[in-house]
Amino acid sequence: MKNVLVTGGAGFIGSNFVRFLLEKNQHVRIINLDALTYAGSLLNLAGVLDSARHIFVEANICDKDVIPNVLKKYDVDTIAHFAAETHVDRSILEPDPFFQTNVLGTLNLLESAKEFWAQKKMQGRFHHISTDEVYGSLAENELAFTESSTYFPRSPYSASKAASDHLVRAYFHTYNIHVTLTNCSNNYGAYQFVEKLIPFTILNALQGNSLPIYGDGKQIRDWLYVQDHCEAIYNVLERGSVGETYNIAGNNQICNLDLVQMICAMLDEFQPAQSSYASLITHVSDRFGHDRRYALDTTKIYNQLGWSPKYNIEAGLRETVQWYLQNPDWMQAAFSKMQSENWLEKNYQHRG
Numbered sequence: 266m267k268n269v270l271v272t273g274g275a276g277f278i279g280s281n282f283v284r285f286l287l288e289k290n291q292h293v294r295i296i297n298l299d300a301l302t303y304a305g306s307l308l309n310l311a312g313v314l315d316s317a318r319h320i321f322v323e324a325n326i327c328d329k330d331v332i333p334n335v336l337k338k339y340d341v342d343t344i345a346h347f348a349a350e351t352h353v354d355r356s357i358l359e360p361d362p363f364f365q366t367n368v369l370g371t372l373n374l375l376e377s378a379k380e381f382w383a384q385k386k387m388q389g390r391f392h393h394i395s396t397d398e399v400y401g402s403l404a405e406n407e408l409a410f411t412e413s414s415t416y417f418p419r420s421p422y423s424a425s426k427a428a429s430d431h432l433v434r435a436y437f438h439t440y441n442i443h444v445t446l447t448n449c450s451n452n453y454g455a456y457q458f459v460e461k462l463i464p465f466t467i468l469n470a471l472q473g474n475s476l477p478i479y480g481d482g483k484q485i486r487d488w489l490y491v492q493d494h495c496e497a498i499y500n501v502l503e504r505g506s507v508g509e510t511y512n513i514a515g516n517n518q519i520c521n522l523d524l525v526q527m528i529c530a531m532l533d534e535f536q537p538a539q540s541s542y543a544s545l546i547t548h549v550s551d552r553f554g555h556d557r558r559y560a561l562d563t564t565k566i567y568n569q570l571g572w573s574p575k576y577n578i579e580a581g582l583r584e585t586v587q588w589y590l591q592n593p594d595w596m597q598a599a600f601s602k603m604q605s606e607n608w609l610e611k612n613y614q615h616r617g
């Protein structure tokens with residue numbers, strides 16, 4: 266690992282990973298390629314943009330001219346592929362960009378890497394970051410998904426990620442590209458775009474707005490603190506076996522309603538208002554095809570690489586809530602972006 270291309274490194278997890286990698290490994294140079302869509306921002310890279318070991322390239326992973334040139338120019342030996350369209354609600358409203366970026370963009374990266382590494386007569390590493398959502402939805406009493414569970418994606422987002430996973434594996438089996446994959450559960454932490462549940466709840470609570478909960482709020486997610494996720498990916502890059510997939514999760518299963526109540530209790534403690542923030546919780550109509558529960562079995566990454574999460578939800582959430590409270594300028598910029606896209610009208614007006 267010397268010249269690492271990180272795609273989507275101006276997004277939530279990607280920017281956390283860039284910071285993590287620069288600190289963890291003093292010998293790598295990062296080429297951070299990001300199209301700066303609504304979800305990406307240079308504000309997420311505060312403090313690393315001026316590092317001599319970090320080069321930012323504003324580009325689209327679908328671009329068939331730029332990607333081969335970037336691989337060549339920076340002599341890329343490792344790719345950590347985060348770039349994607351990621352919001353399920355957006356995928357329900359407009360699926361097309363999900364298939365452009367997540368499927369065709371991934372194909373372009375794989376093809377460009379295959380050609381470049383063949384010319385150089387070298388074996389690079391292609392690491393693909395994916396989601397637990399490819400496995401589908403679980404009932405409350407069902408066993409967590411393992412790496413060999415059948416794929417059963419149920420939203421346009423998860424269908425596009427499932428397709429990209431299949432492509433990555435196909436490039437391993439067909440062309441012997443050295444790939445690894447990780448499928449992770451819902452992440453949370455600093456720099457997550459404000460449309461997603463946790464920052465959205467914090468933002469609305471601070472503004473005194475209602476806190477929308479889809480349906481009965483009993484949908485369960487397994488929340489993974491982003492720092493734990495970065496460490497897991499690093500372990501896989503360093504010691505993961507080629508061709509293998511590893512599940513990564515926080516082992517913190519909690520339903521949306523309980524999670525939002527936890528955030529409200531923390532805000533009550535850190536920044537008390539006249540009444541508890543929990544009084545703002547409002548049930549709204551449900552997401553179409555809303556997956557009931559995700560849960561991952563992480564035995565494989567623990568047994569093979571010794572990784573397990575360090576943060577429980579209480580500890581990770583406290584750090585997260587405090588980070589958003591301490592970064593009002595970042596929050597304001599993200600809020601303005603969300604407003605300029607009319608996201609609240611598009612996603613919430615029809616929910617009642």
Ligand code: NAD
Nearest residue numbers: 273275276277278300301302304305325326349396451452
């Ligand atoms: P994000 O939406 O916060 O960031 C995505 C980044 O990709 C943005 O910076 C955006 O500008 C960039 N991007 C989008 N399309 C691009 C394109 N065509 N070319 C170049 N850049 C492009 O996403 P995230 O939450 O950081 O997720 C990162 C990865 O992790 C994704 O692959 C996602 O599927 C996966 N994942 C995320 C979660 C989660 O809870 N956030 C859970 C499981 C898996």
Ligand code: TYD
Nearest residue numbers: 353451460461462465477478479484486521
């Ligand atoms: P989200 O952050 O969009 O992640 P994902 O859909 O990938 O799991 O949403 C997390 C959960 O929170 C999901 O079950 C949908 C729910 N949710 C709400 O109840 N209200 C909201 O306003 C949002 C954005 C999400």
